[in-house]
Amino acid sequence: MxxxxxxxxxxxxxxxxxxxxxxxxxxxxxxxxxxxxxxxxxxxxxxxxxxxxxxxxxxxxxxxxxxxxxxxxxxxxxxxxxxxxxxxxxxxxxxxxxxxxxxxxxxxxxxxxxxxxxxxxxxxxxxxxxxxxxxxxxxxxxxxxxxxxxRYSMYTARFLNIPDSIGTTTSGTVKVPLNINRLVLMVDGVIVADSSRSYFTPKSTVDLKFDYVTTGTAHTIRLLAYGPFKNWDATKPLFDGSAVYTATPGLDGSVSVTLYWVGPTSASGSMTVLVGKVGQVTVNGTFAPQ
The missing domain is CATH 2.60.40 (Immunoglobulin-like)
Known part of the structure; x- marks a missing residue:
């Protein structure tokens, strides 16, 4: 034939x-x-x-x-x-x-x-x-x-424990309510997964997935979290973090990414994301407001 x-x-x-x-x-x-x-x-x-x-x-x-x-x-x-x-x-x-x-x-x-x-x-x-x-x-x-x-890996960004509040730098132990409504996964400066909703349920886990990331090459993974916060511009992220990762064909691995608070200086906090399994990369992001 x-x-x-x-x-x-x-x-x-x-x-x-x-x-x-x-x-x-x-x-x-x-x-x-x-x-x-x-x-x-x-x-x-x-x-x-x-x-x-x-x-x-x-x-x-x-x-x-x-x-x-x-x-x-x-x-x-x-x-x-x-x-x-x-x-x-x-x-x-x-x-x-x-x-x-x-x-x-x-x-x-x-x-x-x-x-x-x-x-x-x-x-x-x-x-x-x-x-x-x-x-x-x-x-x-x-x-x-x-x-x-x-020739490819499959990535998952896993945001763990979505926060419901953030610590302040001006009022001691007072917590300010926080509503995260957008999570973004970027690879090499390009948005490859973007999830938006009215808001994410506090303490929940959210996955963003993306396939066809080439193996054997270093890629910059960037994770962003957005939400309304006082007079903050909602088009700017509240949390931001990145890491460089090289996926090995067929192997599983992980890397942690810390997302730092980049919102108003009147608040502070961070989030940890685990990028796991090469070929499949899972980013486990744990918000840890201070």
Whole structure:
């Protein structure tokens, strides 16, 4: 079966080919067969798909397809597409470590390159890698393995214990009522999650979630909390905090972020947010007014 080239795989310039996104294509594979007087070379392919890490976040990334492409030194091609309904089946959960194994009969007397990518339900490439396969003779039995690391993390900012009041700097132990009505998660200066309501229930936990943060690169995470407070400009945050975090593909981790009071100087307080699980990053923010 011939699988047409599609736009998403053109983004895989690192592979040196304009790839083919398999959106809308059936599963299965197409290949160049050995000639009648040749014995096939047999190749067993193992593709390990590593989990997508997360900073404490339930996954919204859903794996749709695993594409396996074999290209020979003489430009023969084998393209195979594995999905949750094929054998072997791709598990759509990004939090699952999995290895898919399949064998192919290849034209001999040439070397090959194995390339593999996973594509999610949003047509984004989540995993990608390649490996060279040495020269294969007639009747050879060879094996090749790839371990695909996730290109993304999934972040969750968890604001814990939303405060209902704030201490003052002018009246001793007197507390001033506080209504938080907007929470913001920023990554590298861009707002990626923004939650507003009339006000958040005091002492409650609020999660802001965002996917597709690249792994292996340092990102600045900034958290903001807003609300009406006396004559304070409501477009300015009351709490503000940031941290730099580098997500490692497939691993879980955490980092704490302290959100400091940046509202009127007549009040003071802080909040701690835990950013957890790489791949999934959970930011647990605990308001701790003083």
């Amino acid at each position: 011939f699988l047409p080239v599609s736009k998403t795989f053109r983004g895989i310039a690192a592979f040196g080919v304009a790839w083919l996104l398999l959106t809308g294509c059936d599963s299965g594979y197409d290949q160049t067969s050995p000639t009648a007087d040749q014995l096939s070379a047999h190749l067993k392919v193992n593709v390990g798909v590593r989990r997508v890490g997360a900073l404490s976040k339930s996954s919204t990334i859903v794996l749709n397809k695993l594409a396996i492409l074999l290209v020979s030194s003489q430009n023969d091609t084998v393209l195979d597409v594995l999905t949750p309904s094929t054998t072997p089946a791709l598990n759509p959960s990004p939090s699952t470590e999995q290895t898919l194994t399949k064998s192919y009969d290849l034209a001999p007397q040439r070397s090959w390159k194995l390339k593999a990518v996973t594509v999610d339900s949003r047509d984004s490439i989540v995993h990608a890698d390649s490996v060279n396969i040495p020269f294969l003779n007639e009747g050879d039995n060879a094996e090749a393995s790839l371990n695909l690391a996730s």
